[in-house]
Amino acid sequence: MPELPEVETIKNELLPRLIGRSFTGFTTTWKKMVNYSSVDDFRTALLGRTVTGGSRRGKYFIMNLNDGNNLIAHFKMSGSLLLNPRPEDIERFIRAIFDLDNGDRLYFRDPRKMGRLWLVDDPAQVVGKLGPEPLEPGFTPEVLAGRLKGRSAPIKALLCDQTVIAGVGNMYADEALFSARIHPLRSGDSLSPAEIKRLHGAILQVLRAGIKDKGASEQDYVRPNGDKGTAHFSFLVAHRRGHNCPVCGTPIQRIPIRNRGSYFCPKCQPLKP
DNA sequence: CCCGGAACCTGAAGGC
DNA sequence: TGCCTTCAGGTTCCGG
Numbered sequence: 537m538p539e540l541p542e543v544e545t546i547k548n549e550l551l552p553r554l555i556g557r558s559f560t561g562f563t564t565t566w567k568k569m570v571n572y573s574s575v576d577d578f579r580t581a582l583l584g585r586t587v588t589g590g591s592r593r594g595k596y597f598i599m600n601l602n603d604g605n606n607l608i609a610h611f612k613m614s615g616s617l618l619l620n621p622r623p624e625d626i627e628r629f630i631r632a633i634f635d636l637d638n639g640d641r642l643y644f645r646d647p648r649k650m651g652r653l654w655l656v657d658d659p660a661q662v663v664g665k666l667g668p669e670p671l672e673p674g675f676t677p678e679v680l681a682g683r684l685k686g687r688s689a690p691i692k693a694l695l696c697d698q699t700v701i702a703g704v705g706n707m708y709a710d711e712a713l714f715s716a717r718i719h720p721l722r723s724g725d726s727l728s729p730a731e732i733k734r735l736h737g738a739i740l741q742v743l744r745a746g747i748k749d750k751g752a753s754e755q756d757y758v759r760p761n762g763d764k765g766t767a768h769f770s771f772l773v774a775h776r777r778g779h780n781c782p783v784c785g786t787p788i789q790r791i792p793i794r795n796r797g798s799y800f801c802p803k804c805q806p807l808k809p
Numbered sequence: 810c811c812c813g814g815a816a817c818c819t820g821a822a823g824g825c
Numbered sequence: 826t827g828c829c830t831t832c833a834g835g836t837t838c839c840g841g
Binding site: 568612613614629646647648649650686687688689693755756794795 | 811812813814815817818819820821
């Protein structure tokens with residue numbers, strides 16, 4: 537489930553291999569993944585263009601092209617980009633293939649068919665509504681407080697809302713809330729300044745740890761070379777069904793919030809202080 | 810605008 | 826063995 541650390545890893549490991557390359561072919565077996573007038577138009581607009589740079593915004597991977605356009609990918613739950621993959625990694629679920637001018641091939645693998653591609657002149661057409669980047673210097677506890685002010689929704693839902701803060705998803709939201717000792721059902725505007733400061737620090741800590749470990753391969757996510765990330769081995773509550781809290785030993789609880797599994801420790805993260 | 814729930818997707822895993 | 830249910834969840838859409 538690629539969230540900020542996973543997409544950051546994909547960007548870091550792929551861009552050096554893509555910059556200076558131009559596209560010589562594009563095929564897809566799942567037309568709905570191409571957000572464009574048609575697959576043929578998309579291919580025509582892409583072929584011959586050279587990658588000049590790129591970046592990550594939230595969970596989106598942006599590749600700049602030499603004609604001023606931008607190729608943007610979103611991996612949703614199960615997507616990954618594989619460069620010159622091992623044959624056993626592409627036996628199933630390949631939804632698109634990019635051919636590059638040096639003979640390299642980039643495969644978009646996506647079992648659940650939810651990943652998407654865009655080709656736009658202004659990235660804001662795709663990422664324009666995203667909230668602040670949590671790892672940039674401008675993201676302070678005060679900024680977080682401002683984003684939560686007046687919001688009655690559960691803090692867990694707000695952390696996963698990309699217009700509130702960009703890049704945090706279900707796994708890292710659970711980890712950050714555990715680290716900050718905040719119950720996921722607490723309403724956003726009920727958090728004290730001290731709790732918001734703890735939460736701010738926890739978000740930075742869990743995202744940085746995730747990047748250091750090249751992302752979490754709890755499920756389908758793999759790095760562009762096919763290797764798995766290791767961040768999930770450090771998770772304290774996320775997905776840890778049947779485990780006990782590493783701090784107090786209380787069984788980890790799971791409740792659905794917005795139809796997403798939320799894992800937390802009911803003792804360390806009390807609903808009522 | 811805000812909130813919550815459904816829909817899109819399909820494979821893995823567990824129960825019976 | 827095989828059928829059924831649950832779980833995985835990022836984003837968009839829709840009704841209240």
